[in-house]
Amino acid sequence: MAKMATIYIDNKPYTVKEGDNLLHACLSLGFDIPYFCWHPAMHSVGACRQCAVKQFKDENDTLGRIVMSCMTPAVEGTRISIDDEEVRAFRKSIIEFLMTNHPHDCPVCDEGGECHLQDMTVMTGHSYRRFRFKKRTYRNQYLGPFVNHEMNRCIQCYRCVRFYRDYAGGRDFGAFASHHHVYFGRHKEGALENEFSGNLVEICPTGVFTDKTFKRHYTRKWDLQTAPSVCVHCGLGCNTIPGERYGLLRRIQNRYNGAVNGYFLCDRGRFGYEFVNAERRIRQPLMKRSSLPVPREEVMQHLSRLIYFGARVIGIGSPRASLEGNFALRSLVGEDHFYTGVSAMDARLLEKIIMVLAKGPARSSSLAEAGAADAVFVLGEDVTNSAPLLALSLRQSVRLKPMEIDKRLHIPEWDDSAVRNAAQQEKRPLFVATPYRTKLEEVSTQAYHAAPDDLARLGFAVAHELDNRSPAVKGLPKKLHTLAEGIARVLSQAEHPLIVSGTGCGSEAVLESAANVAWALCRKNRSADLCFAVPECNSLGLALMGEGSVSDAFKAVHDGAVDTAIILENDLYLRAETEDVNSFFDKVRNVIVIDHSVTGTASKADVVVPAAAFAEGDGTLVNNEGRAQRFYQVFVPDRDIEESWRWLRDIMAASGRPGLKHWTGLDDIVQAMSNSIKAFKNIAESNVPAGYRITGQHIPRQPHRYSGRTAMHANISVVEPKPPEDKDSPLSFSMEGFSGQPPAGLIPRFWAPGWNSVQALNKFQSEVGGPLTGGDPGQRLFEPVQESTVSYFDEVPGAFSPRENELLLVRVYHIFGSEELSAMSPCIAESAPGPYIGLKPEDAELFQVSEGRDVRISINDKEYSLPVKYLPELPSGVGVLPAGLRGLEGLELPAWGRINNQAKG
């Protein structure tokens, strides 16, 4: 428990956490104090001087003195005034200063209407301009496809550079020049290189950095229809707020969740949304025999014939579809005929992860907990590219706390510059062991590159050091043994050690060794957490639902027992080798695909049914932590588009198959899921039922200032249509409804009186920077088994031995390109690299190939031709191929490949 203190604000007593800075304390109490440079995740630096309050020595002090609330600790008896006339005048003068050079171009500024500078200007009451001289002007830069730059609007709060460099570790952006010419940008024009650059859009309190994708189809905040949603572009499940108008998804913004993503998103998550608007969308039912879209009724009739009672139907689910969609499919085809639709390898890996998390003593950590770990061991995962926000969390985990630097300095944790100055390059331990060099190594204590089997051996060795009941590793080289000892020592000295691993290098042994390390720590009474990166937004949820990979489905078809296959939101060509998928399609008589976008699989289907993309429907996803999270429909799509589970329910009804389900809304299907699958028993616990009302009212998706409602459809009819009904949630597709704060999971946007920008979030938290009022949303589905007797994994792989003329090829991930959905969005596609093969220069020389040249390589008897890229830090005998990139889909790695260039040279 934090120590509390009584402070006096304008002569009234309040209880606050002792030592917090006064700005934090006052905002948490609900006071309005204007600020710019302070940020709840990046804390105080005292630059803008906007947050001034007057501090008094004691009750007899009438003069007081002006202090910056963000730089002044709250101690017992602190007396301040926010309202004092002199300090109000000072705060007003700060805005006046900032405005001297501000362009006042709000009407054409993308920030207008949700601008912190506007809000703070109004808050301080500055309105008349006295500065009559020339304004300063800057030149803007091209910063790539994500972020727009308009420097004239800058108020020099230094937030951007503090985020980009200090928080996110970027190097290609900075503050330049001085006095009133300070400039924020890149050394020279060019795309921002940091994976988290999009956060500048929300961090910048003005319109300097705005969302470039949004700009192309711009809409004011007050005209956006929004709802709480969850990112679908990796397994972390960051919370988002998509915004729509006129049926077009306009942008994604961060939705704060104190336990998950906090204040930030990665660029894939923020800018990957445009696939929802893409040409590739399937908007109406399609049938192979007809070149035109087919009416819904006709399709239903056709489908009911295909799925008649007794037909042999299998269902292939998807890790990128909701639990509900998968469950509906599973209900339709029956448990025995349901396949999860992941590759055989992923199925094995995910099953292992679930076993480890559900049966073992180590807890799965949330992103927030990962950021608070005091020693981290990353085993086999390139988190920056496969689970980006986890990398951002781990970058914070390595920061020393003031107490660890030197207690005697008495530096408060929020005094950001002082903490950084005192800590300098010193960091908390972070060990990174991966096949290739990853970006996180910039902040690591030590890095180790090896083939997956050798990574596992390192993990097993560490575990054995910690607990000799965990198996020993035979023949471990001395150097590795020393490394293992070192890692074990550091981890066992930590209070909250964290082991990070994942499906990234495709090795069960790596996962097992990571589990052994965490378990060994737990058995030493350390509260060790495990954090596994998983490939897709519902990988874990789907794995909890069932077994059976794509290969198993293929086998079932091969064994000849299938008439019809229903494929749910899945492109099988990404899951298995092209030939195998083709032969599957050859063998199945009828292929039904339910999906939102045209894929290789959809083009093979006999019937294609248009599914809702994430923003067009409701559902639940389970993230890598095992946290079930609801996403809500943002807008009503074209008439035929529906959530997959609705299609499946209707198909079920039409086909007259047994077990007909009367699911009217999402709550019904969630209930059914919870009843029939043990893992989902408590899934509905934290859900707010669709019938929930606040003072009899819905929660409106449209803001109170939504404009043009009566005119939007006037070109079709002057009668204002009745807003569509929402059977799935307490949200309404209208601007009418409850105007206060909804329950945490149902917040459609952050907006509060006087706070029109994202900074309004302060008003939705129980304490600034803490959980949302009422608790952060989401339901953890499994907890560790405290007294777990699960035994250590005991199959230690042998050491990797390179082969002559062959390379072990492992996957390399790219934040832009390795994920299917975001790669359909133009700005992400533009940022993705082309396929290549990464080789150690020495190996390349051995094979007589060189950087940039194409090399022919055969993998599983298939030949690929790829340009060579040198990766000097690869282990010998190991090469990398980018996962998921065009041309390499469906390739299951790791695999051995034979280089065929040699003869020709």
Place this chain on the structure above:
Amino acid sequence: MERPLTGSMRPDGLPLSIKDYEDKGGYQAARKAVTGMSPKEVQDLAKDANLRGRGGAGFNTGMKWSFVPMGDSAPRPKYFVVNADEMEPGTFKDRMLMEGNPHQLIEGTIIAAYAIEADISYIFLRGEYKICEKRLAAAIAEAYSRHYLGKKIFGSGYNLEMRLHTSAGRYICGEETALLNSLEGKRAIPRARPPFPQVSGLWGKPTVVNNVETLCNVPHIINNGAEWYKGLSRSQYGGTKIYGVSGRVKTPGLWELPMGTTIREIIWEHARGMREGYQFRSVIPGGASTEFLTEEHLDVQMDFDSMQKAGSRLGTGTMIVIDDHTCPVGAVHNLEQFFARESCGWCTPCREGLPWIANILHAIENGQGRPEDLEILAQHTDSLWLNKTFCALAPGAMEPLRSALQIFREDFIRHIKEGKCTYGKNGNNLH
């Protein structure tokens, strides 16, 4: 009159070699301190001598050293930094000290560094001081060659490295915490205090920053003791002070005089009074960031307390004299333009306020002033005052403006009323 700091300098302006310096008793003090005194004794001696910092703020030097964590549990390495940035307008005393006798500074630094058990010392030198750079570099090499720097100096167990760093040239680099950031290769932006550099300074380690002149006093205190040192002064603060005069006086220059010499003596005895045809009007006593004083203050003693009582500051002790042909509006404009350009750009009032001030002063000087401008200027002197800005640069910039608005109020009003500068062309500049 004793002139310990400058008395032994050569008349031709060339530096003393290490041999010259040692012949005149140089490095005796360092040897004595390092081999015969404890660090605590050195600290106490400086305290007893009542040596106060000559860099502008006038903090008690021995006291400053005493805040450094000492002994085996202290974080290492500890740093000692010489502030030789000297960019204060009208100030060139440190330059004279370094050019004329670089070894005196090195010796003072060795003793001061020893007093805090520093491991590494830096001289942070103004970039334009090319002659100082050459002479210091040579002197440091000489000191190393005699093992007065490096390992086991003077045969003791004490090790001290010394590095010369030349600044890239910003006024703010003289502010001690901005100096530390700059030395670390970061943007030259001040740091908030606490924590003070003595506990978390350069690279997060205990650090003391002292001015060149401050340090040049140290060897003499060690050699001659606190009582002798106090006896040099005409006020309660020990020692002599390098005073300087620029402006339209007969012989502008620098003089080492007893601390507490009056303004009148300095201007009329040492600078030999005003040039023919010019009348004394006012004086900025201690570099650009101090308040104007006038005729009535001429008998004020130039020491820390007396100057404060008179409503200004001793600052660097190097004064700029304003004569009756110089337009005070133009003079203040010149200064504020300097400060506006030298603002580091970190905090709002300074970054945005100073250019506004400079703009207004420019307008007034050029006949475009408006009656409300004086009110706006006055508000700035409040908004850019202590605690309201992040560091002391902006309040320093407000000192001359604040006093000018009172002392030269008539001039401002006349400029605005008549729509022109009333001093003619030559009134526009400080010389």
